[in-house]
Amino acid sequence: MGNDRFFLQHSYSSSRASVRERTLQWNWTNFFRKGKVAADIRPMILDSWKRSEQYAVDPFETKATVICDDYELEKRKENNKEALTLIRPFMEDLFEIVEGTNSIIAFSDNEGVVLELQGDNDITINATSTNFKVGVHMNEKLIGTNSIGTSLALGRPVQVVGAEHYCKAWHTSHCSSAPIKDPCTNEVIGALTLIGYLRSTHPHSLALVKTAAETVVRLLEQQGLKHEQYMINNYFSAAMESVSDGVLILNRSGEIIRYNQVASHLLKLPAHEQRKLKIHEIEKLTPLQKHLDKAIQGDEVIIQKTLELPPEGRINLLLTSRRILVGGDHIGTILILKKTVPNELRTMRAKYSFSSIVGKAKSFEGAIHLAKRVAPTDKSVLLVGESGTGKELFAQAIHSESLRKTEPFLAINCSAIPKELITSELFGYVDGAFTNASRGGKKGKFEAADRGTIFLDEIGDMPLDLQTHLLRVLEEQEITPVGAIQSKPIDVRVIAATNHDLFKLVQEKKFRLDLFYRLNVISIPIPPLRKRKEDIKLLAETFLPTKKLSNDVLESFYLYSWPGNLRELKNVLEQMELLGDGEELEAEALPSYMKNQLEEDDQEDNTLYQSYADQTKKESLIIALKENKSVGAAARRLGVSSSTVYRWAQVYGIEIKKVRDEKKI
The missing domain is CATH 3.30.450.20 (PAS domain)
Structure with missing residues (x-):
């Protein structure tokens, strides 16, 4: 009788059991003990029994066999957090309807694991004796035919009564389950279940569960619409701000x-x-x-x-x-x-962004990363690098990623403007400021770049007296045009660049220390091409995508020092494209100045090698003479003839007798 303990105190005796209950029990016994299939077994139940047999489930099992540990249970609850938040209050309302009828309301996930359970004390205690509790696996593959597992297997509402359950443990209960489907994907996310004692079986139980599950789906749909509206609102806000x-x-x-x-x-x-x-x-x-x-x-x-x-x-x-x-x-x-934008300012736009910058060398990627971090800010930036390294490219990319990207970008080469004109060029002038001044005056570059970015290239060549004006612009955010009495407020971000050591210029009294600190808020060093030679092939493919470079050309490129950096590389490729024939450029198409330089470098390398070789040969000869008793022995030690030893001694100015005498001392 140990196998019949589930709900024992509330189950009917055989004399009082209904005909239907006895028939169900008889059908189960004949099937599992004698292998006979009764005609009145419901097809759905029979199919489930056969599946359960294939899963090797024991029909005489008296308890659920698989219980989640605490970690797995919490993980499953977290994965179903949204559904549980919605279903819990609904289960409470549903339980109020059946409370006092010895019933249990349960919610399981899509694998049949019970995540939430509410029930009358009496039946809940008895259910626990067979491991039916939060965390139990009720999957058909583990525990056979039951309303939870079978409903999930079939994807539709199911009622299982008494001995229709595959395992004997639940023969004194009835269970009705209905799957809950995601209204967006139509995928099953779990099942809602009503469980009671066998004697309280009622066909309306299934209808109640089915209606409840449909209500939950509608609630999920409403919740989804709220989320969708929230997403639309946020997307709309993001679109407006973009x-x-x-x-x-x-x-x-x-x-x-x-x-x-x-x-x-x-x-x-x-x-x-x-x-x-x-x-x-x-x-x-x-x-x-x-x-x-x-x-x-x-x-x-x-x-x-x-x-x-x-x-x-x-x-x-x-x-x-x-x-x-x-x-x-x-x-x-x-x-x-x-x-x-007025016509005269239409051309004052940045053409390049960070996607235009090519390079994967570690030092170069570091410069790009720093530039990207500083771009959204309004800080002054100092770009430091040799001529041709791409300082203006960086400046334009920073502007293009800033909040000022729709405003003007002006580039000024401080070394290219005559000293006597640079003040009026940068800050403008008023009508009658000087002889031959344009009528009505003229805007300076700073005013033209208002609300945008001004790029001051070769800032190290700016005259000292003009540095004072620039410092005031940076600190006061205002300019005073030549000949003007009043200042004008401006809003300009300054990006400066130099190929000089500005701090060295400060020490030489050629650059103001206070301006250096004002410009050097963020300093970005841009490495020369000779220090990022691993990027040469990638750059060549970018600058000249229609041609391939032979191995000889690539080797020459790697050996060359590139004093003109990217600008020189681009120029060389353009020349080679004009001079070279075919799809692959050969070393013959290299510019003559580049060939000459490579030959000189090769000769210097050979001379240096010869110098090291001679020094090594001289030292080896002295050691051999000191450690051996005769010239012949020294020659054998060095692997040469005696005449070669005498010749080397003459070439390197070594007195053999003197060296051997030093050994004796």
Whole structure:
């Protein structure tokens, strides 16, 4: 009788068992003890029994055999965290309906592991005696036919009553389970189950569980829609912030319900407003009010106008409006504010980004990594490297990754502008500032680069008196044009570059120490090509993708010192492309100056080698003479003839007798 302990105190005696219960028990006994299949076994149950036999499940088992350990159970709960959060309160509501009927409500994951369980005390205690508790595996492959495992196997609601269970342990219970499917993927995520004593079996139990599972699916669908809406809102916000134009969204009343940071910066709107701001309340847009009225009413507007937007001054603004339609109804308006660039500034744009920078050498990748880190900031940057290493390329890439990327990028070579003109070139001048000055004055480079980036190349060649002006620009963020009385505020990021040792120039009194510290907030050393020769092949393939380089050419490239760095490499490849025939460039196409240099380097290497060889030969001869009794013995030690020893001694100025006498001493 030990195998019949499950729910023993509440099971019927054989005399009181219903005909249906006796029939189920008889069918089970005949099948498992005699191998006979009764005609009234439900096909679903019979198929499950046969599967369970194939899984080698013991039908006389009295307990569940597999229980999750604490670690696995917590992991499974974590994987089903979202579903459990939603289902727990629903299970509590469902249990209130069946409470007092000796029932258990359980939720299992998609592998049949029970993760949550609520039930009346009496039946819960009895169920625990057969290991039916949180963490138990009820998969059909482990415990045979049962409503949880079979429902998951078939993917549909299942009720298993009494001896329809494969294992004898659950013959005195009824179980009804319905799978719960993800409404998005239609994949089963678990099963909801109602368990009771056999005597309380009711066909409505399955209907109740099925309805409950469908309700959970609807709740999951609603939760999914909330997540989807949250994702859409976040995606929409990210999209708004990714554009370089100002974007405002208005409702039909002209109230601003959302705007991006560009619009906030342009119109000086508060980051967080307690009330909805009306578009008419923005004073900076007053000149556009009649166009805004049309936009709010649903007209599509495109208008360009010059506005005064302190502190940015006069800017050309392009206003574009678009209606927001839902089901054909106009519910709001999108306003797009775009600053248009005057013709003279259209060319002042960075052409390159970090994707344009080629190189995998460790030192070079370090420079790229540092440049990427500093790009989003507004810090001054000092690029240090030899001529032709790509300093302006780095400067443009930094600008392209900064918040100023839509604004001007101006490059100035400080060594290329005559000393007497550099002040007016950088800071501009007013009308009548000097003889032959343009009427109306002229903007300097700093003013032209306002809100953008200015790249000061060869900063080490800037005259000392001009360094004072530059220091003030960096510290005060204002410029004073030549001949002007008042200063002008500007907002410019400065990226400087040099091929000099600026600190050495400071010590030589050729560069201001305070300016050095102001520029050297972030210093990025860019290695010369001779220190990143592993990149030569990659660079050549980038500069000249239509041609291949022969091994001789590559060897020559690796041996050459490249004083002109990337600029020289690009120039050499262009020459070779013109002179070389075929798809592969040979060493004959190398520039003559490069061939000569390589030959000189080779001769120097040979001379150096000969010098080392001679020194080694002389020392070996002296040692052999000292350690051997005769010239012949010394010659044999060196592997040469005696005449060779005498000849070497003469060449290297060695007195054999004197050396041998030193040995005796």
